Amino acid sequence: MIGTKEIVWTGPVPSTVVETKPFWDACNRGIFLVQRCRDCGETQYHYRGFCCHCWSDAIEDLAIEGAGKVWTFSRVLVNRSPQFAQWGVYVTGVVELPEGVKVISRILAENPETIQIGTPVRLAFARAESGQKIPLFVVQEGAIG
Amino acid sequence: MANIRLGETAAIVGAYEHPTRFAQEKSEWQLLAEASRGAIADAGLSPSHIDALFVAATAPEGGQLGICTSTMAADYLNLKPKFIDETDVGGASLGYYVNRAVLGIHAGIFKCALIAYGATTRSRRVNVGTVSYNQLTGTEMVPIPDAFEQIYGTTVIAFMGMLTQRYMHDTGLTSEQLAHVATTMREHAARNPDAMRRERITVDDVLSSPIIATPLHKLDCCVVSDGAGAIVVAHPDLFAECAKPPVWIRGFGEALMTHGGGKTDWATESREMVARACGDAYAMSGRRPADIHTAMIYDAFTFNVVVDLEGAGFCDVGEGGSFAAAGEMKLDGGSLPVNPDGGGLASNHPGRRGIFMFIEAVRQLRGEASGRQVPDAKIAMCTATGAAFLARRGSAAHILEI
Numbered sequence A: 001m002i003g004t005k006e007i008v009w010t011g012p013v014p015s016t017v018v019e020t021k022p023f024w025d026a027c028n029r030g031i032f033l034v035q036r037c038r039d040c041g042e043t044q045y046h047y048r049g050f051c052c053h054c055w056s057d058a059i060e061d062l063a064i065e066g067a068g069k070v071w072t073f074s075r076v077l078v079n080r081s082p083q084f085a086q087w088g089v090y091v092t093g094v095v096e097l098p099e100g101v102k103v104i105s106r107i108l109a110e111n112p113e114t115i116q117i118g119t120p121v122r123l124a125f126a127r128a129e130s131g132q133k134i135p136l137f138v139v140q141e142g143a144i145g
Numbered sequence B: 001m002a003n004i005r006l007g008e009t010a011a012i013v014g015a016y017e018h019p020t021r022f023a024q025e026k027s028e029w030q031l032l033a034e035a036s037r038g039a040i041a042d043a044g045l046s047p048s049h050i051d052a053l054f055v056a057a058t059a060p061e062g063g064q065l066g067i068c069t070s071t072m073a074a075d076y077l078n079l080k081p082k083f084i085d086e087t088d089v090g091g092a093s094l095g096y097y098v099n100r101a102v103l104g105i106h107a108g109i110f111k112c113a114l115i116a117y118g119a120t121t122r123s124r125r126v127n128v129g130t131v132s133y134n135q136l137t138g139t140e141m142v143p144i145p146d147a148f149e150q151i152y153g154t155t156v157i158a159f160m161g162m163l164t165q166r167y168m169h170d171t172g173l174t175s176e177q178l179a180h181v182a183t184t185m186r187e188h189a190a191r192n193p194d195a196m197r198r199e200r201i202t203v204d205d206v207l208s209s210p211i212i213a214t215p216l217h218k219l220d221c222c223v224v225s226d227g228a229g230a231i232v233v234a235h236p237d238l239f240a241e242c243a244k245p246p247v248w249i250r251g252f253g254e255a256l257m258t259h260g261g262g263k264t265d266w267a268t269e270s271r272e273m274v275a276r277a278c279g280d281a282y283a284m285s286g287r288r289p290a291d292i293h294t295a296m297i298y299d300a301f302t303f304n305v306v307v308d309l310e311g312a313g314f315c316d317v318g319e320g321g322s323f324a325a326a327g328e329m330k331l332d333g334g335s336l337p338v339n340p341d342g343g344g345l346a347s348n349h350p351g352r353r354g355i356f357m358f359i360e361a362v363r364q365l366r367g368e369a370s371g372r373q374v375p376d377a378k379i380a381m382c383t384a385t386g387a388a389f390l391a392r393r394g395s396a397a398h399i400l401e402i
């Protein structure tokens, strides 16, 4: 069952720069960061060094609670890149967070065929061989009617 | 408000689509040159007339024309243009070049622009839609934004699948309606001797073709061809020297969409972006959707056609699918024949199809589209959306008249 044991990440590992390192370091502590601007109050994702809404530098980290809903998704049957060879059929999607942003991610489910727009999902982390934790979202068992 | 005089600035005076769809024995440079020669000959001009050059990169689709594209193409062609550009908005780039050519001619910088494209995507066996973006472009996954996106397996078709899925949810569009787009394009391609896929298909054929990324089937996706095409855009001073009547660029527009820091509604914004580009083209030309005799719609996927039909105002929001299913896009009996050449779904799509839409529009307006001529076509529209990685996309719209 997904969620009872550590999820192993076999895909590409993110490259980082100084600007994005805090995001990936937080992942290693089990925290997914979006950002909120102290000047305009808006949230943003992906992580970056300034507010894309008002161009202020006054942004602060905001750890998401972890709940989300599938905004859209695609079950990918054909990906010929060697980097994804071990994935087989997988679901990539956009998850809408109550924190006010949509996040591109991977969605894990015991029955991927039952994923729909609106399906509740929960933040989880997979562990790459390097030790880096990669955020993704998992369909909660029993969440699909 | 658009400057109405831009619509009296320039015209397409030459157009040529290379007949090849598989050119294993040629380089993409050679195809580009042959298409350029064809367009200049069609115009009745010579290479010495060309004083501006616009060439699309092919490297993002696995080709070899990468950086400094126009400069490298000018070197191969041995041209010395006083103006070059290689703005990159994926397959819509070619439409952006038309806009820049009109602006440059309007500003008095140059008088005769060559817009050219050539690619050997098929003979290089590039899996355009089914590999990760970084493999396609031969680049590393960069920290911003790839590390936040592409590590999750977002291929071109996976992205389009996500977009289509949401659009279906929002508007009631169905896979069966999308299949009608594919069958219509094959029906048209059957009348185009150069088209890559000319055999007829049924809605069931589309729906039973393998799923690549839900909800998109193999037959919802364009062909992957080798190909080349070019057009010549000229100032009226050159018309007297030209072999054929000018096809005026009466109106144009372009628009962008982005991820908006995670706020953008990809589905709605994809349509509204097309509407913004088309709105400017209508305003500049003084035309309305009802004035258009035939439309060239960039059909990398069946879904794109529905979005553009709705965005351009050819039907209401949510009715693009039923418009297609009712046969309104067909050469035979449709109210708005779309892509009489068979489009990217059936005729020609090496990666950046934009140029071929202008060429087919010119053939239609000149009455040269034998076997698939839209009767009395005098006003054509071209709409194209291209992508620069996921939902960072751009649309171009044009109204052409003879």
Ligand SMILES: [Zn+2]
Binding pocket: A037, A038, A039, A040, A041, A042, A051, A052, A053, A054, A055, A056
């Ligand atoms: Zn701000």
